[in-house]
Amino acid sequence: MRKLIVAFFLLFSAFTPAIASAIDTFEFDNVKQEQTFHDLTKVLRCPKCQNQNISDSNAELAKDLRNKTYELVKEGKTEDEVVDYMVARFGNFVRYDPPMTPATIFLWLGPLLFIIFGFLVLYKQAKNKSKKEDQLDSEETNRLQKILKQGDK
Structure with a gap:
């Protein structure tokens, strides 16, 4: 029984770094930037996952989009400017609420x-x-x- 407990503990401790590395930490200059970032990650869709926003997705592309969103927000870009930047690169599909156009x-x-x-x-x-x-x-x-x-x- 003791060997089983030790084996379980070793197995659990082996996965702890993997779980800890999945959490993104971003530091902001003020609360407004942080709120803008969180709002944007909720309204931008992951192009790979297709049914998740970039804040919920674990895909590498979503991680890259979160990082780029963070960079743009830190530069002082507004929500509209960040969304326009993402739409220019990924099309209207990257928005959860795409505008009505002939394509949509x-x-x-x-x-x-x-x-x-x-x-x-x-x-x-x-x-x-x-x-x-x-x-x-x-x-x-x-x-x-x-x-x-x-x-x-």
């Missing part, structure tokens, strides 16, 4: 068009089904007439 119009209108198309398909299917239920073929019509004549007697 499908991103904005695509879901709405998909929903409308789905409702049209459902409507047509329901309409066709009701028509089929209302129409009897000639064999069924003759059989119905015979049943009705037998019921009148």
Whole structure:
């Protein structure tokens, strides 16, 4: 049992430096710079991960973008200037809230068009089904007439 505890301790201590190196530490001149940095890392998307912002991503590219964002904020750049810098290099995809342009119009209108198309398909299917239920073929019509004549007697 003692060997197991020692082995566990050694294994845990081997991973401690790896865990500690994953934390980024940035020093800022004032609170406003720090807040700007945190706001920017929340609104910029990691181009590699595609569904994470650069503050949450562990990808090397996200780390590089965080470092570049830090540099730009330390230089005194505004949020808009930093976002413009990133968009110039990575396109509008780097923003979580891309502006409506001809290139992104499908991103904005695509879901709405998909929903409308789905409702049209459902409507047509329901309409066709009701028509089929209302129409009897000639064999069924003759059989119905015979049943009705037998019921009148």
